[in-house]
Amino acid sequence: MTHIFVNVPTSDLERSKAFYTALGCDINPLFTDENAACIVWDENIFFMVLTKEYFATFTDKQIVDPTTHAQVLIAIGRDSREHVDSTIAAGLAAGGSEPTEPQDLGFMYSRDLDDPDGNGIEFVYMEPQAAEEGPEAYLTGLA
CATH class of the missing domain: 3.10.180.10 (2,3-Dihydroxybiphenyl 1,2-Dioxygenase, domain 1)
Known part of the structure; x- marks a missing residue:
């Protein structure tokens, strides 16, 4: 089975969790901690909302400002x-x-x-x- 995990940076993890749950998403607590939250859209699509600092550990590239x-x-x-x-x-x-x-x-x-x-x-x-x-x-x- 194919799953899609999209990683997005956030400056406020709690705010992001509240935002995505307001859209009807769930949070998978097994993959959520002080650095990241696993946002569940459905059984195949997930957002990993990562603090900017944690997001930066996955790449050597500059992290752009999404605004x-x-x-x-x-x-x-x-x-x-x-x-x-x-x-x-x-x-x-x-x-x-x-x-x-x-x-x-x-x-x-x-x-x-x-x-x-x-x-x-x-x-x-x-x-x-x-x-x-x-x-x-x-x-x-x-x-």
Whole structure:
């Protein structure tokens, strides 16, 4: 089985734990301590939120400031447009920010959310036909 572990830095581990649990995530206590928290999105996707100091032990590269530099863009699928909107609302209420306007391409709807440290996550809903057959097949079916 494939699992995805995304490591993101934080300047305040407790704040990050509160933020991600407000989005509906769980925390795996077996992999959580004063340096890191294992944020469970589902049975295959996890964020390891690491203190900046601990994060730096995993690389010799300079750690960028996520409030001013983009290192990666993480997209997580939701099961409806409403689920995208409710996730963003929960994130905003928990101290996140929405750096861009929502994007509606007809076959795909997405909104971006920055966590309190500036790490960006995009929440996306894609129409099932577009996901299976490609966006043109979906858009052609609307004509």
